[in-house]
Amino acid sequence: MYLHGTSKINGQGHLEIGGCDTSKLAETFGTPLYIMDEALIRQRAREYMEAFRASGLTFQVAYASKAFCVQAMCRIADEEGLSLDVVSDGELHTALTAGFPTERIHFHGNNKTPEEIEMALDAQIGCFVVDNFVELKLLNAMAGERSSKVNVLLRITPGVEAHTHEFISTGQTDSKFGFDLGNGAAYTAMEEAKALENLNILGVHSHIGSQIFEVDGFKMAVDKVAGFAIDVRDRLGLTFEVINLGGGFGIRYTAEDTPLQMSQYVGAIADSVKQTFESAGYPVPEIWIEPGRSMVGDAGTTLYTVGTYKEIPGVNKYIAVDGGMTDNIRPALYGSKYEAILANRANEAATEKVTVAGKACESGDKILWDLEIPKAETGDLLAVSCTGAYNYAMASNYNRIRRPAVVFVADGQADVVVKRESHQDIVVNDVIPARLAKKVEAAKA
């Protein structure tokens, strides 16, 4: 496992994060356990903010909270001066109850319900990222009912799609998100939005993908967005104040991944924005970006206890841990790769190659393949790195497995930020209708 942030192997050969021995964390909080390196989260936030400050542009760095949305994380985002993206009433509620400044909240999503829009209007959030024509009209009408004017960005599909090292330019993008640029929907949307009196159009939004390792896709998006901005100014007399270029900055999960520094992504975007707009005689707009994965991904480590193991001679060796697809669905969902070590025997040489399976009733419940580690015994601790993004956020109660606790570690201190679910939590929303309750009682008697 690649040691980064505050992770290190201590004198006892144990993995230590944020000055906390993971063996002690397991003892105190139990496993599975999500451990978040608070200093590393703050470092990532500062890298983005400082790179933008250095660029001289006006900017907002909005943390895409969907990657890991809990109240303590909203507090850190606020303290670090980030803005916050939410995509549901649940994320919005989390931000509001954490006291996140509402003017820095941006609401995304391709199907915001009237109830969600109402909640966001009540909270007077900073900006709605409008996704489609239905929402455009609904938002205008709902803002009109309370005689308020709301800030909007229109999400456009720029016809650039980026995945890791490749990016493709597509004529017409088949996407559930946004107004298509190529087929003219984006222009029509701007025209309609301009005529709607309760919307204050700040500009446009574009998000080209996730886990991107190159700057070319972002540069191409800047080009397309700038072309659109110029077109809209010339034909509609509307000048954008804000260009939001989305998230998608890649992180290192395994040695195969080769991300750039945050400052390289930001530098390339800033240069490209300045050049493109200045050369068109267009006032350089404010730039917003929305990193999710790269803000929290590599700060997370999941700690498991090894339970059973088995060998199928000549075929495979399995070790099973006390979590799995319920706390990390990404390997099963996308074939995502991770690195791991035995946290309590971190200096020992690898002697075998194993598949790490979870405990759910699915053959596909695996979180690592071909992992080289020392021979694991029942009770050993397995630490899987880079699980900070889209792990807790996507956790489920499949098999009625309880979701793990999350702790923040820093300077030798560990604080629970999400409690482990209890058995009671598992049934808390269950209701037994009266006619069935009788049978329960009869069965008990």
Ligand SMILES: *Cc1c(COP(=O)(O)O)cnc(C)c1O
């Ligand atoms: C998911 C998403 C992000 C964050 O993406 P990451 O790859 O986690 O950085 C940002 N903006 C939008 C609109 C998204 O859908």
